[in-house]
Amino acid sequence: MKVLVLWPPHVPSYFNAGHHISTFLTAGHLRTLDAVDSVRAIDAGALNYTWKELGDLLFQERFDVIAVINDFDNVDDLPRLLKYVRTLSPGTKVVTAGRLSAQSPLSFREFDLDAVVVGGGDPEAGVAAYVRHLAEPSGPPPAGVALRGQDPAQAPAGLFLRPDAWVLPDVTEIPYEAYERLYQRDQNKFCGIPQRRELVVPAARGCPVNCSFCEVPTFQGLKDRRLTVERTLGYIEESFARHPFEYVAFYAPTFTLDRKWTAHLCRELIARGSKYPWKCATTIAHLGDELLDLMARSGCVRVSVGVETLDPAGHDALPRLKRLEQERYERLAASCARLGVELNCFVIVGLPGTTVAGTAHTAHTIRAAQGRVRPTVYSSMDRLRAAASPEEAAAFNRQLLHPDDVPDAETAQSLYGLVYGREDWVTPVTERVPQRGTDAVPERSTESLERAR
Incomplete structure (x- = not known):
């Protein structure tokens, strides 16, 4: 076949x-x-x-x-x-x-x-x-x-x-050069680091946090499944030997959910000289100063977290462990700044209960603490699951407010300003990720070679 x-x-x-x-x-x-x-x-x-x-x-x-x-x-x-x-x-x-x-x-x-x-x-x-x-x-x-x-x-x-049945991707057939181009403009607020080649390591699937606006529980299940540390490191080392990658992106819903696993990985990376800059996504509840320090020493340059909102009026729409007080966020941000780890913060615009002022305050607080704001528009996964047509499903695209959730025109435009308004700030993380030597010629993906013929 x-x-x-x-x-x-x-x-x-x-x-x-x-x-x-x-x-x-x-x-x-x-x-x-x-x-x-x-x-x-x-x-x-x-x-x-x-x-x-x-x-x-x-x-x-x-x-x-x-x-x-x-x-x-x-x-x-x-x-x-x-x-x-x-x-x-x-x-x-x-x-x-x-x-x-x-x-x-x-x-x-x-x-x-x-x-x-x-x-x-x-x-x-x-x-x-x-x-x-x-x-x-x-x-x-x-x-x-x-x-x-x-x-x-x-x-x-x-x-x-x-996890032992996952067949990890062959990096020679993935068009990483095309992905790199898509990350060039940092103002798009995509997840990659501009001007650096990213290796995606699908390290874990599943998450028990079960946010109502997240697809992971249905798509990957509530149970955390992850590769062994040994297989994870083996894939990184093999991939860097075959292609001029410059940093690692651990693809996992809540990377530090298993703190013992994360600490083991960090210690192994440190033993190898912390030579692979890396980033991950997790929740603030699954971070702590001791673990964050170990992550930084092992090469972590960015941690993405779901801040969602610092507006207490929006807490009812969040799982209890994600109801974040501003003081707690600022403590974490200070730790990240001290350790040289960028805090990339997911913020939900239009989260039920929140206001334009509350969302703007969340973004301002993040930026004031040297964090990166990555906004997205609220979409209810529960309502998406009930969608019976392509048109109904398309309304939950996380880019525009759902028609049933649109407030008055002035408020809607103010909310869109938080997502689409101009922001000139550019991540400093690029400078923390060394470029490979000029003698490292990228091995072009199979599909790129096909198209060049």
């Missing part, structure tokens, strides 16, 4: 290389299946594919299966993609999996899809289950998959893979 794993062409509203890694995790997992002869993985979004290029690929290759990785903002052109597939390669089966279908499987019923991987399991496990189903149609129904015409609620439960 010949398979294409595709992140589809689209105009991104936000970019995080960690989200795109699902494309290559899925491809790697499919390569372990006996029923699969070949797999190509293409991030057509980051590579700025044209529809002509995609048409050439579909017509010339005639894949047996295309697995489309879906996300919150990449399905706007899904009908066009499916039209091209049905016209240029009519025998191809199309399955989709990703963050959006895990939250809102009902909204995919209108698309011309053969299967949808729904919530309650890892995306690569769902795609693999569908491929096995095509190879052996008489077998049991594919776990975590709604077949064409099937009610997603009736799909069998999916499978959350053990």
Whole structure:
């Protein structure tokens, strides 16, 4: 069986290389299946594919299966993609999996899809289950998959893979040079560090914090699953030996949730000379001065945390452990400043209960303490899960206020000013990440080489 794993062409509203890694995790997992002869993985979004290029690929290759990785903002052109597939390669089966279908499987019923991987399991496990189903149609129904015409609620439960079953991405097929370009303008408030090459390490999945505005509990489960420290370090060392990476981005919902694991990793990095600058995301509740000091000594240059709001009026919309007093934030910010670790703070604009003034005060307090503000617009995952159409699901894009949540026009514009208003501040972290020597010539990704021919 010949398979294409595709992140589809689209105009991104936000970019995080960690989200795109699902494309290559899925491809790697499919390569372990006996029923699969070949797999190509293409991030057509980051590579700025044209529809002509995609048409050439579909017509010339005639894949047996295309697995489309879906996300919150990449399905706007899904009908066009499916039209091209049905016209240029009519025998191809199309399955989709990703963050959006895990939250809102009902909204995919209108698309011309053969299967949808729904919530309650890892995306690569769902795609693999569908491929096995095509190879052996008489077998049991594919776990975590709604077949064409099937009610997603009736799909069998999916499978959350053990970490030792994760097939870590092959860095030579990931278009890291394209990702680097997307991070160049720091004012976009994307997650990467400008002018430096990032290695994404998918270290952990799952989170028990269970915020109502976060997709992780449905997409990855409430239980923390993570690689061993030894496998994590092995992947970093191997990847840096193969490609001119300059820092590590640990892709994990709550990186320091397992403090013993984190401390073990830090000590091992220190023993290796702290030669890999790195960043992570976690919660303030899962940090402490002792752990933060160890992280800084091991090479940590940025910690992203969900501040969400410092406005007490918004605390009812947050889990108890994320209800943050300003004094507590300022203590953490002072520790980060002392240790040379940038504090990247997620702030939710339009969080229920908050005001424009309260949100503006949150942003001002963060900046005054030398923090980086990364704003996003509130979206309720509970309401997204009930969305029954693509149009309903698109309203929860974290870029615009949901129509039902829009206040008066003046207030709405003030809120948008907090997200889209001009800010000239640029992260100083770039200077803390050494550049590789000029003799380190980037090894271009497989797909980049294909397009250059």
